[in-house]
Amino acid sequence: MAPPRRPPPAGARDGLRRRDADRPVALDRPARPARPGAGPGRLPPPAPRGPARADDRGRRLPQGRPPGPGRRAPAAPRPLPGRRGRTAGLQPDGAARSPRVLASLGEGILVLGARPEETMASAVASTPRHEQALAVDPHELVRALDALPPDAVLLERRPAWAERSAHYARSAVGRLPALAPRIEALERGVRRIVETRDPGPVVATHGDFYEANVLLVGGAGCRRVAAVLDVDTLGPGHRVDDLACMTGHLAVLETLAPQVYPGVRGLVDRCLAAFGESTDPVGLRARTAGVVLSLLPGAPRDALAEVWLAVAEELLAGAEDRLPLG
Numbered sequence: 001m002a003p004p005r006r007p008p009p010a011g012a013r014d015g016l017r018r019r020d021a022d023r024p025v026a027l028d029r030p031a032r033p034a035r036p037g038a039g040p041g042r043l044p045p046p047a048p049r050g051p052a053r054a055d056d057r058g059r060r061l062p063q064g065r066p067p068g069p070g071r072r073a074p075a076a077p078r079p080l081p082g083r084r085g086r087t088a089g090l091q092p093d094g095a096a097r098s099p100r101v102l103a104s105l106g107e108g109i110l111v112l113g114a115r116p117e118e119t120m121a122s123a124v125a126s127t128p129r130h131e132q133a134l135a136v137d138p139h140e141l142v143r144a145l146d147a148l149p150p151d152a153v154l155l156e157r158r159p160a161w162a163e164r165s166a167h168y169a170r171s172a173v174g175r176l177p178a179l180a181p182r183i184e185a186l187e188r189g190v191r192r193i194v195e196t197r198d199p200g201p202v203v204a205t206h207g208d209f210y211e212a213n214v215l216l217v218g219g220a221g222c223r224r225v226a227a228v229l230d231v232d233t234l235g236p237g238h239r240v241d242d243l244a245c246m247t248g249h250l251a252v253l254e255t256l257a258p259q260v261y262p263g264v265r266g267l268v269d270r271c272l273a274a275f276g277e278s279t280d281p282v283g284l285r286a287r288t289a290g291v292v293l294s295l296l297p298g299a300p301r302d303a304l305a306e307v308w309l310a311v312a313e314e315l316l317a318g319a320e321d322r323l324p325l326g
Contacts (some may be wrong), residue, residue, distance in 0.1 A: 162290025201320025
């Protein structure tokens, strides 16, 4: 997404589950790597989960959750050149967030004080269906990315999700061999556009910019980005890849929780239009398709993976339709 997966922490149980309103809710899965401090007694309350994805070692990436009392802090990022103490997140102006530390549990786990922000995922979920397209202004997301600290370009560069399309396609084919022709055709289309379209200048990028890593303040119609989380992926890259990461994750939300995100498709369309104002619309759609491709191996069900494949194919078709003739 291959060395052996990280072993679970002592006392962890495969497929640990809890019941919520007479409905079993999975809190962890054997395929998901354990984070420090994870295990029985340290699990957060159940929440709608975003799509899982594997990293470049074939390990399932953990899902973001809104911060709050008793929740674990995001992983500490690498320090920026000439700066120290960037541990919980970044404000859009590049300043360090300093949430109050209530306790240290060891193994890199901190208990932070409650904060008033909500994740973008929660903001969209709390918005009525007919207004979900307007839950967040896509231009506000661009503004937040443009405000990332520029010296992040001095950090190590990591390949974007779409730049590793062949890798994710192999993983997807291994899980869904019956869909191999479609997956391979999708990967070829994504790679062809990624390799031939100008991605824009190298800038500071978040690296995993999606709805669970964005904290918002304000009410409907006037929400602003207060902070971004999981900045350990911060580094040089292309703005189009951060925007594709956000759009790709939004594009599969409705299939994950149709009762929670029934109107998110309108927000996806708004993002594609707004993000295409400052990036190549063809490359944006193809790279978004590449992000969705990277999610296929981690889909919770094969049937859902096939639905996501269709989402990626539609995005790629939108890119190819915008290519110049000849």
